[in-house]
Amino acid sequence: MPFASYAFLAFMAVLLPVYYLAARSGARAARLVLIGASLVFYGYWIPGYLVILVGSIVVNYTLGEIVRARRGTAAGQLLFALGIAANLGLIGWYKYAAFIAESINSLLGFGLDVPHVLLPIGISFFTFQQVGYLVDMSKGQVERSRFLDYVFFIVFFPQLIAGPIVTQAEMLPQLRARTDWRLRAANLMPGIALFSAGLFKKTVLSDMAAPYADKLFSLAASGTHLGPVDAWMAAICYAFQIYFDFSGYSDMAIGLGFMFGFRLPINFHSPYKAAGIRDFWRRWHITLSRFLRDYLYIPLGGSRHGMPRTVLALLGTMTLGGLWHGAGANFVIWGFLHGLALSAAHLFRPIMPKVGEGGPLVRAIKRAAYVLVTFIFVTFSWVWFRAPDVGTALAMTRSMVFAAGTTSFVTFDSGIYPYLPLYFLIVWALPNTNENFRAHRMALHVEMYAERRYLWLLRELLVFRYLKRSVVVTAIAFTVSWFALSNLSPFIYFQF
């Protein structure tokens, strides 16, 4: 059930009073209501896939307890390895079986049957959380928790189907410490405000850019040679579409969690303000970057075994990260491109001018240049992420880099042009929602992300306080989003 849908808003309209009543009667009832609601939320799409979710939870919790009991023994190690393999196998089957079979058929000329499997929504997210849980368990880092707490940790609906990827260390202590489960206005109001901000980003800002990106990518996929302006416009429109889609989703998830008194980890922090590709990955899908760093990059060698090993680890991590986003060669190339960029950033870091050095003007110019170059690279690479196949991505890349495709007769609908300055203003100059809601500490780790200095007027207008103007802004954002819900495109990250 997408957050940005009438069905979800109706779901919340029912859940909140039910939860209110349940929480008054005790913590257990409140917990059960939220677990039940989360399962309804998940099963709304295809009820049958609840079996996979519940089965995965039972198996992983049981395995975790056995690993805990036998930690340090060969049997414990074996069970742990089996658990990881089972989780990866589950994702592998649903996500990559068709891709692998098609690749083998195409490369080796075999005639393998290509399985047509419908991907259970959110499988990557709930599986990654459980892989992290097993790894932490094998290291002895997990305190004993009740089965219901574990179920809650995995299925809590704000983070179930598209992240943030929450670690056990972030959620289980909150569950253990919580005694009062009642709804509180001080959680509800900022939660609703952040949810409304996210809904506005999704339904207005992202979906306004989407038709232009869709139209141009669709034309390119159908064989039309896009001119360089059209190809760059396609990439820029998609860059804004996915930015506001994911930023909006992350805000909604954190806002929803907070409504019920839980803090989810920060997941998105103005990535287009990044002054370098390493900075970008510290700001984009923060919890996935963290997962890949902790469970892939560091085990592959990280940065402590010399530059060649670091480069290999980066390329491997990012290429697999690309594959995680989708079973297609274009996703692999997208990840590889980012791996290359990160490797280059590591290699050239000693000789690159530091952003923080020099006078204020020099620093500002250097920062602006780094931000611009990073944005151009990220936007360029999005073509490989969005294009339906390698051929389309290649054709568009040729147009973007070599100004090829000048025979294009595409008359680009210029309707998006007046809004482009607004998009750039938002992503480059305005404070983000982490900063605007910072005082309410709604997300975990938000204090690690420095608050930039903004003009007084911006702070007064955008920072959420218990003032009438903040509530008016929230009501406008919610109402506009409500009426913008028609003709929605689905969240991009749901497919991962």
Place this chain on the structure above:
Amino acid sequence: MSTHPNHSSREDEERESRARRMLRLFALLVGVTWGVAILTNLAVWHLAAQPRYQSNVQMTVGWARIMKPILADAYKPQIEVFGRSWARDAFDPETIGGLTVKRFFNHAVSGGTAYENRRFVQSQLAVNPDLQLAILNVNSFRQRLDEPVAHPGFDPSILNTDAEGRPQNGVSAARAFAITLSGASVGFDIKFADILYRQEVLGQSRFETLASYDRMDYAKRPKVSAARAHIIDGAARTTAASNGDENRLQPDFAIAVKALCDAHVDIAVYETPFSMSSDQCDATKSQGLETYDLIRSLQAHCASRISYYDFNYPNAITMEGVSRPTDKGIFYRSDGHPRPPTGQIMFAAITGSAMPRQADGLQFDPDFGIDLMTLDRDAYRAWAADKGGRCMGKWRPDDLQRLLQSTDSDPGQ
């Protein structure tokens, strides 16, 4: 300040109290906004349902998937067109009104898929016993396998029937919501109000205010000379020319036809006349034969009449801008959609009405607009081979002469 959302202290209690007041204000603001929106939407809906605004309503781009099924039920048309934007832009209720006295409704929607159109047909049949003729744009029932079954904005809960064609519950509530509190209602209101303002206050005609009356500028079409070389001069093609051979007729077409047959509604199936100026010309007509065969088999079990019209071959309409140089098209919009004058000619051919004045000066083939189901299979194949051959420059001398003598007098629309 508290470090945990559930921490309790005097400061927390004060914040809780302030937050409660803010929540009440938020609920009040949203409630008032919704109230205003509901009243505004109902007022605009009242206007939109009036017969004199049907051109504006039925040819408006956007939100048609929500609005048209509800309007059609209220309007109870006797003749109804189903399809996608190729049909939406072609059939203007006002100009069609000059060709028939029957109530007409254009139910086509942007990008309408086979599934969506089949559902619209079934929904309409469930409540409209007055329907006598359904005009199906067969191209809308052909799709690639990777195309979506339905597009965003398609809301099955507002249709009278479910996916199996059975009556479904809760339709009234879903429609009440769609008309009063959905984004579609507000979007439609704004669009409709804008058109109305331009027509009623600024005095603009519907030719200026409706996007369907946009006109193709053939001077900007880069493939006109190539099309002329291939179709008129017979120059060999280096690439295959077709109109989406990968599109397959979906089972929804047969389901829709059977539903119409069961309701004793006559059916006219037609092929969109695509502009030849893009140098896309269906030489093989293999899809046409597939459609012909399917209709023949469906007709065997159908009490009502099924006719089939193919306007998609080089003729006086589709060759506009190719056979005769012209800057402003009468028959096509700049995106290639047939304009209302094309719809009038097609409607006249389908219903046997007198040709509209846009057809003055056009030299049609003697068999233009014939019901292809009156031909046996061999005769149909001969017809298709003759018309498809034109894509390769193979004309009967009289036919080419007739086409080149055509003049399209601009009626100023």
